[in-house]
Amino acid sequence: MLPICTLERLCKIFQVLERYELDHIQAVSSRDLEKCIHATSVTIRKDISAIGRVGVTKRGYDVIELKKHIGEHLKLFRKRRACLVGLGRIGGALLEYQTLQDDGFEIIAGFDNNVNKVERMRTDIRVYPVHELLDIVKSHRIELGIIAVPGEAAQKVADQLNKAGIKGILNFSPVGIALPDRVIVENIDFTTALRILAAKMG
Amino acid sequence: MLPICTLERLCKIFQVLERYELDHIQAVSSRDLEKCIHATSVTIRKDISAIGRVGVTKRGYDVIELKKHIGEHLKLFRKRRACLVGLGRIGGALLEYQTLQDDGFEIIAGFDNNVNKVERMRTDIRVYPVHELLDIVKSHRIELGIIAVPGEAAQKVADQLNKAGIKGILNFSPVGIALPDRVIVENIDFTTALRILAAKMG
Numbered sequence: 452m453l454p455i456c457t458l459e460r461l462c463k464i465f466q467v468l469e470r471y472e473l474d475h476i477q478a479v480s481s482r483d484l485e486k487c488i489h490a491t492s493v494t495i496r497k498d499i500s501a502i503g504r505v506g507v508t509k510r511g512y513d514v515i516e517l518k519k520h521i522g523e524h525l526k527l528f529r530k531r532r533a534c535l536v537g538l539g540r541i542g543g544a545l546l547e548y549q550t551l552q553d554d555g556f557e558i559i560a561g562f563d564n565n566v567n568k569v570e571r572m573r574t575d576i577r578v579y580p581v582h583e584l585l586d587i588v589k590s591h592r593i594e595l596g597i598i599a600v601p602g603e604a605a606q607k608v609a610d611q612l613n614k615a616g617i618k619g620i621l622n623f624s625p626v627g628i629a630l631p632d633r634v635i636v637e638n639i640d641f642t643t644a645l646r647i648l649a650a651k652m653g
Numbered sequence: 654m655l656p657i658c659t660l661e662r663l664c665k666i667f668q669v670l671e672r673y674e675l676d677h678i679q680a681v682s683s684r685d686l687e688k689c690i691h692a693t694s695v696t697i698r699k700d701i702s703a704i705g706r707v708g709v710t711k712r713g714y715d716v717i718e719l720k721k722h723i724g725e726h727l728k729l730f731r732k733r734r735a736c737l738v739g740l741g742r743i744g745g746a747l748l749e750y751q752t753l754q755d756d757g758f759e760i761i762a763g764f765d766n767n768v769n770k771v772e773r774m775r776t777d778i779r780v781y782p783v784h785e786l787l788d789i790v791k792s793h794r795i796e797l798g799i800i801a802v803p804g805e806a807a808q809k810v811a812d813q814l815n816k817a818g819i820k821g822i823l824n825f826s827p828v829g830i831a832l833p834d835r836v837i838v839e840n841i842d843f844t845t846a847l848r849i850l851a852a853k854m855g
């Protein structure tokens with residue numbers, strides 16, 4: 452198991468390589484990556500060699516080869532089956548965010564406890580009242596849950612997802628959720644991004 | 654000017670200290686911080702001493718003193734005046750996210766190019782049609798802009814914010830925006846968070 456900071460940097464490098472590939476750039480050096488992901492080129496080269504050998508020439512790494520190398524090792528090319536709980540503003544924005552679909556995250560089901568909302572929604576994905584969560588998550592082998600409900604509902608929803616066998620959760624609510632260690636939880640907080648922005652502005 | 658990765662880690666440490674303070678925990682060691690922000694305790698201690706001397710005992714750093722030390726040095730206690738462009742789902746969620754207000758980010762104005770939306774919105778902050786952006790940003794000395802419009806409108810909005818003298822931008826759109834180096838741009842992408850989650854799930 453790789454150290455977490457290595458994992459996170461490799462994911463960011465993967466994101467940068469995707470962009471380079473779209474712009475038809477063929478080679479990238481660890482110095483180029485330094486600027487994009489805010490780590491030294493020494494660290495970046497260590498991270499990359501931590502997952503095995505990959506060719507590097509005077510011009511740097513081959514973009515497509517390095518992307519394949521990282522993607523295969525971190526299993527980033529696997530299609531992940533996800534569900535979304537909370538179909539309000541954040542949930543609605545995620546449902547429509549096409550990039551998610553292209554990036555290998557398939558939202559299989561959406562849940563909300565507001566039955567009117569569930570009935571009235573125009574969406575390509577199936578949406579259900581939240582009391583059906585356990586059944587749907589199990590029968591559809593959903594592995595990842597996105598929590599976009601108000602803070603006071605977050606822990607309850609997390610417990611239901613855990614009971615249904617979910618192995619990872621992306622939490623948008625402002626509340627920290629407590630779950631067994633084997634469930635990975637990533638919290639998203641725009642305030643941290645704003646603070647980093649403010650600190651860089653000086 | 655601190656290295657960017659040091660700045661980012663210090664912001665994350667600040668976030669962790671806020672939580673510790675709310676939970677009435679008095680001391681925190683660099684080892685405790687290691688787990689929360691995914692960097693070695695050596696790196697963390699280096700980051701903290703990069704901004705000056707702060708007391709440390711056998712039990713670690715004093716939470717309140719360390720938070721004050723980081724906050725003052727990075728000017729995180731300054732109230733930042735922000736505006737929000739795009740009052741759809743992401744914009745609406747941000748307007749109602751109370752934590753932002755408590756954390757020193759005051760959204761002074763909202764803008765949208767849909768005049769109906771602007772007229773019908775029930776919100777505590779003043780909202781305007783986007784053609785008034787230049788005037789309002791200048792007259793209200795707004796320093797930071799949040800872009801929550803569709804990808805195709807993002808660059809145009811960024812140019813208007815730049816023209817109005819904005820020094821920092823938080824960009825939610827999936828499009829990279831091009832601006833002079835003196836404007837700091839932070840991009841938020843949920844796909845990266847999902848990828849990190851997937852990589853940790855294995």
Ligand SMILES: NC(=O)c1ccc[n+]([C@@H]2O[C@H](COP(=O)([O-])OP(=O)(O)OC[C@H]3O[C@@H](n4cnc5c(N)ncnc54)[C@H](O)[C@@H]3O)[C@@H](O)[C@H]2O)c1
Nearest residue numbers: 537539540541563564600601602604624639640641746750
């Ligand atoms: N992380 C951040 O930086 C950030 C920014 C903005 C909002 N938020 C948070 O994201 C969450 C969603 O925000 P929003 O603006 O979309 O809110 P919203 O009110 O628009 O949507 C919440 C949805 O959750 C549903 N819901 C409530 N309880 C539920 C339950 N027990 N089970 C299933 N569905 C339930 C509601 O019916 C509603 O549709 C909130 O917790 C908010 O504080 C976080």
Ligand SMILES: NC(=O)c1ccc[n+]([C@@H]2O[C@H](COP(=O)([O-])OP(=O)(O)OC[C@H]3O[C@@H](n4cnc5c(N)ncnc54)[C@H](O)[C@@H]3O)[C@@H](O)[C@H]2O)c1
Nearest residue numbers: 544548739741742743765766802803804806826841842843
């Ligand atoms: N970063 C991520 O991970 C992520 C996730 C979801 C959505 N998004 C992106 O965030 C953005 C907003 O998403 P949303 O779901 O809130 O969209 P939305 O359609 O609900 O809202 C967009 C708003 O922008 C307004 N607008 C359009 N052009 C404008 C202009 N030139 N000036 C001012 N306002 C204008 C529209 O009237 C609308 O109110 C989109 O670019 C979307 O792709 C990003």
